[in-house]
Amino acid sequence: MAYLNENYLKLRAGYLFPEIARRVKSFCDANPEAAKRLIRCGIGDVTEPLPEAVRLAMHKAVDEMGARESFRGYGPEQGYEFLREAIAANDYRAHGIDISADEIFVSDGSKCDCGSILDILGDRNIIAVMDPVYPVYVDTNVMAGHTGDANEGGAYEGLMYLPCNEANGFVADVPEKRADVIYLCFPNNPTGSVASRAQLEAWVAYAKQHGALLLFDAAYEAYISEPGIPHSIYEIPGARDCAIEFRSFSKNGGFTGTRCAFTVVPKNLLGRTASGETHALHPLWNRRMSTKFNGVSYVVQRAAEALYTPEGKAQVGALISHYMGNAKVLREAALSAGLSVWGGVNAPYLWVRTPSGATSWEMFDRMLNEANVVITPGSGFGSAGEGYFRISAFNSKANVEEVARRIMALSR
Numbered sequence: 204m205a206y207l208n209e210n211y212l213k214l215r216a217g218y219l220f221p222e223i224a225r226r227v228k229s230f231c232d233a234n235p236e237a238a239k240r241l242i243r244c245g246i247g248d249v250t251e252p253l254p255e256a257v258r259l260a261m262h263k264a265v266d267e268m269g270a271r272e273s274f275r276g277y278g279p280e281q282g283y284e285f286l287r288e289a290i291a292a293n294d295y296r297a298h299g300i301d302i303s304a305d306e307i308f309v310s311d312g313s314k315c316d317c318g319s320i321l322d323i324l325g326d327r328n329i330i331a332v333m334d335p336v337y338p339v340y341v342d343t344n345v346m347a348g349h350t351g352d353a354n355e356g357g358a359y360e361g362l363m364y365l366p367c368n369e370a371n372g373f374v375a376d377v378p379e380k381r382a383d384v385i386y387l388c389f390p391n392n393p394t395g396s397v398a399s400r401a402q403l404e405a406w407v408a409y410a411k412q413h414g415a416l417l418l419f420d421a422a423y424e425a426y427i428s429e430p431g432i433p434h435s436i437y438e439i440p441g442a443r444d445c446a447i448e449f450r451s452f453s454k455n456g457g458f459t460g461t462r463c464a465f466t467v468v469p470k471n472l473l474g475r476t477a478s479g480e481t482h483a484l485h486p487l488w489n490r491r492m493s494t495k496f497n498g499v500s501y502v503v504q505r506a507a508e509a510l511y512t513p514e515g516k517a518q519v520g521a522l523i524s525h526y527m528g529n530a531k532v533l534r535e536a537a538l539s540a541g542l543s544v545w546g547g548v549n550a551p552y553l554w555v556r557t558p559s560g561a562t563s564w565e566m567f568d569r570m571l572n573e574a575n576v577v578i579t580p581g582s583g584f585g586s587a588g589e590g591y592f593r594i595s596a597f598n599s600k601a602n603v604e605e606v607a608r609r610i611m612a613l614s615r
């Protein structure tokens with residue numbers, strides 16, 4: 204028999220979403236009538252269809268693929284020039300940020316990129332994550348052998364957890380100790396928090412002081428509504444020397460099922476060897492992508508490009524307005540029910556304190572049984588999430604209005 208990667212055996216067997224599914228199923232089996240009223244506000248997946256500009260671009264690209272003269276086989280592993288250029292021009296240059304097209308690597312998703320980036324990083328780094336955390340950052344480090352075992356609360360030995368709580372507004376403070384790699388996600392999933400310019404400046408200063416690498420996940424960048432909140436880590440001077448940025452078309456263009464994202468690796472970004480030599484990360488990532496990846500399909504890259512056209516931008520704006528309108532309705536309902544609420548202003552997630560000291564799972568059961576609404580228990584994102592739950596604004600307006608009524612009708 205072949206030997207296994209035993210690190211996989213340390214994983215707390217996909218605890219959160221399977222447990223939610225199990226509880227929802229047993230509720231539905233026991234209450235078939237109530238099951239018909241069930242509304243899911245749990246999963247972070249979009250609900251609205253693809254923008255028209257995207258569909259038109261895809262149809263056209265499909266036709267090109269159907270004609271000998273315009274057929275395309277393998278494309279560049281890094282992504283087609285037309286898309287990398289559209290990204291550099293619209294997401295960076297238009298905002299005065301110095302990122303060039305060849306620092307952009309198009310991929311089939313930020314989830315994969317967040318995991319794959321570990322391929323080019325060594326195994327002696329001190330890794331820091333925020334708590335609560337998007338589980339992908341943690342689990343990919345477990346798989347790569349960067350941690351010990353999980354304790355009772357689900358925290359892995361060897362990872363540095365940066366607590367996010369009411370006191371720091373769910374934005375991790377820069378730690379006293381050194382970390383080599385720090386995962387930051389703003390706007391945040393699950394808490395919906397955003398980092399101010401001053402907070403990101405502190406992170407860049409910390410990274411420079413310790414020679415650390417920031418892995419900045421900006422998947423929800425398009426949801427920022429307040430002026431002055433940075434959309435990219437590269438808005439902070441010096442970030443080109445210490446940060447990789449992950450962006451995705453999943454949450455702005457509704458590409459969760461279409462699959463397209465990109466990673467920015469500035470050319471001047473350096474890492475070091477055990478013996479102290481420095482090397483640029485860009486050629487390593489380029490090598491990783493050309494060896495292990497064969498690019499995103501032409502049709503999908505044309506679809507992503509269409510998001511940058513005037514029509515595409517207007518249609519993305521309408522999608523964001525829809526979800527953020529939902530977030531507002533849910534936020535007002537939760538507030539008027541006397542709940543303490545964070546998020547939902549620059550992110551499609553609300554982070555809510557459970558009333559009367561209930562645990563996250565007790566609140567999950569209560570919402571399921573009393574309101575027939577599925578939420579996500581905060582403790583599933585890390586021990587600092589205990590005592591909170593996440594409500595997703597990804598839904599239809601009708602569902603959200605119904606959820607709002609049910610939240611307001613919850614017994615106190």
Ligand SMILES: *Cc1c(COP(=O)(O)O)cnc(C)c1O
Nearest residue numbers: 312313314337392422451453464
């Ligand atoms: C949804 C999401 C992504 C995007 O992942 P894709 O693989 O591009 O769909 C990235 N990071 C976070 C925190 C997310 O919630």
